[in-house]
Amino acid sequence: MKSLRVPHPRLPFVRTYSCEANISSSVGLTAMTPAALAEAILAAVRAACVDGSISIAAQDIPAEIKVERPRNRDHGDYATNIAMLLTKVAGLTPREVAEILVPRLLAVDGIESVDVAGPGFLNITLDADAHGELARSIVVSGDSYGRSDSLAGMHINLEFISANPTGPLHLGHSRWAACGDALARVFEINGAEVTREFYVNDLGVQMDKFGASLQAVAEGRSVPDGGYHGSYVVDIAAAIVRDDPSILELPEEARLVAFRESGYQRQLAAQQDVLELFHTHFDVWYSERALHTSGAVERGFAKLREQGHVYELDGAVWLRTTDFGDDKDRVLIKADGALTYFASDTAYYVDKRARGFDLCIYMLGADHHGYVNRLRAVAACAGDDQNANIEVLIGQLVKMKKGGEEVRLSKRAGNIITIDDLIDEVGVDAARYTLIRYPVDSPLVLDLDLLVQRSNDNPVYYVQYAHARISSVLRNAADLGLVPADQSAWAADSFDPALLTHERESALLGALGEYPRVVRAASELREPHRIARYLEELATAYHRFYDACRVLPMGDEPVTPLNISRVWLCAAARQTLANGLAILGVSAPTRM
RNA sequence: GCCCCCGUAGCUCAGGGGAUAGAGCAUUGGCCUCCGAAGCCAUGUGCGCAGGUUCGAAUCCUGCCGGGGGCACCA
Numbered sequence: 217m218k219s220l221r222v223p224h225p226r227l228p229f230v231r232t233y234s235c236e237a238n239i240s241s242s243v244g245l246t247a248m249t250p251a252a253l254a255e256a257i258l259a260a261v262r263a264a265c266v267d268g269s270i271s272i273a274a275q276d277i278p279a280e281i282k283v284e285r286p287r288n289r290d291h292g293d294y295a296t297n298i299a300m301l302l303t304k305v306a307g308l309t310p311r312e313v314a315e316i317l318v319p320r321l322l323a324v325d326g327i328e329s330v331d332v333a334g335p336g337f338l339n340i341t342l343d344a345d346a347h348g349e350l351a352r353s354i355v356v357s358g359d360s361y362g363r364s365d366s367l368a369g370m371h372i373n374l375e376f377i378s379a380n381p382t383g384p385l386h387l388g389h390s391r392w393a394a395c396g397d398a399l400a401r402v403f404e405i406n407g408a409e410v411t412r413e414f415y416v417n418d419l420g421v422q423m424d425k426f427g428a429s430l431q432a433v434a435e436g437r438s439v440p441d442g443g444y445h446g447s448y449v450v451d452i453a454a455a456i457v458r459d460d461p462s463i464l465e466l467p468e469e470a471r472l473v474a475f476r477e478s479g480y481q482r483q484l485a486a487q488q489d490v491l492e493l494f495h496t497h498f499d500v501w502y503s504e505r506a507l508h509t510s511g512a513v514e515r516g517f518a519k520l521r522e523q524g525h526v527y528e529l530d531g532a533v534w535l536r537t538t539d540f541g542d543d544k545d546r547v548l549i550k551a552d553g554a555l556t557y558f559a560s561d562t563a564y565y566v567d568k569r570a571r572g573f574d575l576c577i578y579m580l581g582a583d584h585h586g587y588v589n590r591l592r593a594v595a596a597c598a599g600d601d602q603n604a605n606i607e608v609l610i611g612q613l614v615k616m617k618k619g620g621e622e623v624r625l626s627k628r629a630g631n632i633i634t635i636d637d638l639i640d641e642v643g644v645d646a647a648r649y650t651l652i653r654y655p656v657d658s659p660l661v662l663d664l665d666l667l668v669q670r671s672n673d674n675p676v677y678y679v680q681y682a683h684a685r686i687s688s689v690l691r692n693a694a695d696l697g698l699v700p701a702d703q704s705a706w707a708a709d710s711f712d713p714a715l716l717t718h719e720r721e722s723a724l725l726g727a728l729g730e731y732p733r734v735v736r737a738a739s740e741l742r743e744p745h746r747i748a749r750y751l752e753e754l755a756t757a758y759h760r761f762y763d764a765c766r767v768l769p770m771g772d773e774p775v776t777p778l779n780i781s782r783v784w785l786c787a788a789a790r791q792t793l794a795n796g797l798a799i800l801g802v803s804a805p806t807r808m
Numbered sequence: 809g810c811c812c813c814c815g816u817a818g819c820u821c822a823g824g825g826g827a828u829a830g831a832g833c834a835u836u837g838g839c840c841u842c843c844g845a846a847g848c849c850a851u852g853u854g855c856g857c858a859g860g861u862u863c864g865a866a867u868c869c870u871g872c873c874g875g876g877g878g879c880a881c882c883a
């Protein structure tokens with residue numbers, strides 16, 4: 217996401233390619249993936265340096281080289297801009313560099329032809345079998361296709377939603393529920409160990425207002441100023457009294473506390489229930505109260521004092537966050553002795569780090585963007601690297617249109633669309649997919665009318681349909697005896713990669729080969745929407761292939777090797793769709 | 809005033825310095841006697857404005873214009 221102001225550590229593309237480059241099948245051929253190709257190109261460059269064809273210092277060989285699918289099929293299977301990048305350091309024109317590399321690339325196993333085109337692109341066409349081999353390697357890899365170890369050994373704390381337990385989760389929260397959950401899985405696929413955490417703001421005046429609102433409603437009075445409205449308040453108040461009528465007999469102060477605590481427990485449980493329903497699971501629900509009772513606040517203060525960034529002024533205790541990019545210092549303890557909310561934030565951060573997380577990620581709404589600098593300053597004040605140990609992702613708000621007009625979301629006013637509403641209206645899969653498919657730093661406007669009435673036009677169905685369609689083909693293939701029903705029992709030597717030469721087979725193979733780096737890009741950029749967009753492209757590639765290439769034998773025709781090879785290709789496509797949908801937390805139906 | 813996000817097709821939006829900028833929806837017209845038509849094919853429009861960086865900019869930088877959000881000893 218572009219709102220990310222902190223450069224997070226990125227491995228150079230080349231290094232990461234190496235971890236994907238060794239996908240090999242059970243029969244010895246190596247699939248020529250984009251990763252393997254990038255390795256081969258770099259090897260060619262190094263070889264040219266060694267024999268003196270090009271004079272480039274080792275450190276001038278770029279760390280990042282692009283190997284991409286050209287838009288235009290006439291430009292081969294893959295194109296690279298390496299020659300243009302080397303122009304300066306080599307002191308040659310792009311085309312001269314390209315010409316030097318051509319013969320070395322032609323010598324690479326799996327490359328059929330290389331053309332120099334345009335300003336200096338190298339357009340590479342693969343041998344059919346090296347290209348087609350990818351299908352087999354995906355089927356063999358199964359669930360692990362797309363995994364990498366780029367984040368191996370990293371412990372990430374991912375905090376998202378963190379709503380007050382004073383009302384139902386609404387549409388804005390649903391965006392974080394879907395995107396946070398997907399992002400966590402993206403990190404895991406890349407080898408990280410992730411804890412999904414929900415910070416429960418169960419302390420402070422909002423809780424008291426909530427309790428007072430419940431009490432007022434239960435006693436037939438009107439909700440106090442600044443209190444909570446909405447039918448859910450009425451429902452909870454009624455439930456509290458129904459379950460324990462004696463609550464109304466308590467003394468005034470105890471009654472308020474009883475309403476507050478009972479309301480808190482019920483609301484928290486409701487949030488937890490709906491999130492489970494939404495397939496978003498949290499590993500840790502962290503109570504703000506627990507910060508205070510566990511001594512975490514004291515430990516946090518001690519840590520900050522030890523680092524020398526705490527001072528007193530006008531009777532208050534301050535943290536000198538301006539030392540680290542904040543625009544003003546922040547109060548930890550007010551002159552009246554009360555702790556600020558910010559004090560909890562600092563303690564919470566220190567506590568997370570003490571629990572062993574290398575990286576703490578906060579996903580906050582745009583209305584909290586003023587917190588970015590102060591949170592990062594907190595990390596620095598605690599002696600951490602604010603460019604490595606903390607990240608704050610800011611997401612724009614979700615708006616919703618209904619009947620052509622914007623529906624205002626207001627937690628206090630009662631006119632709210634909750635996650636429950638969303639699930640009821642469009643279902644979990646469609647809701648999650650729609651929320652994930654847009655980058656979170658752009659405002660999202662959901663047209664509920666469209667989402668509800670025309671749900672068949674939702675891209676999620678397009679992707680799921682591709683999966684269901686392939687599943688059907690594979691069922692038929694098993695029924696016809698082309699392959700065993702159990703994919704893991706397929707005979708690897710029944711597949712001939714060299715037969716997949718149709719333009720649309722090649723295009724589908726190309727799309728399949730993109731998956732690992734899409735997953736990596738989603739991880740590096742913290743942008744899970746890339747996976748959704750990719751799946752749509754992959755689904756298109758499959759539908760186009762299916763439209764032009766008959767997979768199963770017609771009627772009484774004999775089974776040909778091409779039939780079998782196409783079945784493998786189908787299975788590879790289904791596997792990749794399933795892997796991607798799993799990351800998004802969206803089901804991959806075998807029938808629809 | 810200062811800070812953050814966003815200006816791309818009629819609408820909702822993709823697009824990590826590359827070749828002729830893409831999807832979906834909407835419009836119009838084609839494609840099922842056999843693997844799922846929730847599909848495929850065709851149909852014409854667009855990067856807010858002005859500079860800069862370089863072989864090359866929707867993309868990076870600066871300024872301006874327009875839209876949204878935010879400034880606390882609140883939570």
